[in-house]
Amino acid sequence: MKLIIINGPNLNLLGSREPDIYGKGNFEEFFENLQAIYSDVELSYFQSNVEGEIINKLQESDNDFDGIILNAAAYTHTSVGIGDAVKAIVTPVVEVHISNIHAREDFRHKSFIAPNAKGIIVGFGLQGYSLAIQSFLK
Numbered sequence: 001m002k003l004i005i006i007n008g009p010n011l012n013l014l015g016s017r018e019p020d021i022y023g024k025g026n027f028e029e030f031f032e033n034l035q036a037i038y039s040d041v042e043l044s045y046f047q048s049n050v051e052g053e054i055i056n057k058l059q060e061s062d063n064d065f066d067g068i069i070l071n072a073a074a075y076t077h078t079s080v081g082i083g084d085a086v087k088a089i090v091t092p093v094v095e096v097h098i099s100n101i102h103a104r105e106d107f108r109h110k111s112f113i114a115p116n117a118k119g120i121i122v123g124f125g126l127q128g129y130s131l132a133i134q135s136f137l138k
């Protein structure tokens, strides 16, 4: 099983960014733990603050992976381009959000990814990425 986690803007700042919302954990360390826990899974990780780079990575990942775990962060709520990319590719995409976007500001309730996602995991902190991996293993 080959999976890739794609993280969007400002998620490189996890650990120091609004820790009351996103927690104190750094993503790179968390990713190493995920690799250790799911040692049978070939896990890759990509993060970008640039919308087009996320679109390129989604296109490049198509057919190369069994699944994509996407937290497009703020672009979730604004990017028709990322939404179209998720629609265009064949590889299933699970949408993850660390916080419960539905319990936050109205503008976070809209997702351009959700209509074409295989499933959505929100509000479970970093554990959401682990739940997304498990969803592909089932």
Ligand code: DQA
Pocket (backbone or CB within 6 Å): 009, 010, 011, 071, 072, 073, 074, 075, 076, 096, 097, 098, 099, 100, 101, 108
């Ligand atoms: C987020 C939620 C988004 O609304 C926000 O812009 C983020 C992170 C989350 O994981 O909770 O940057 O995707």
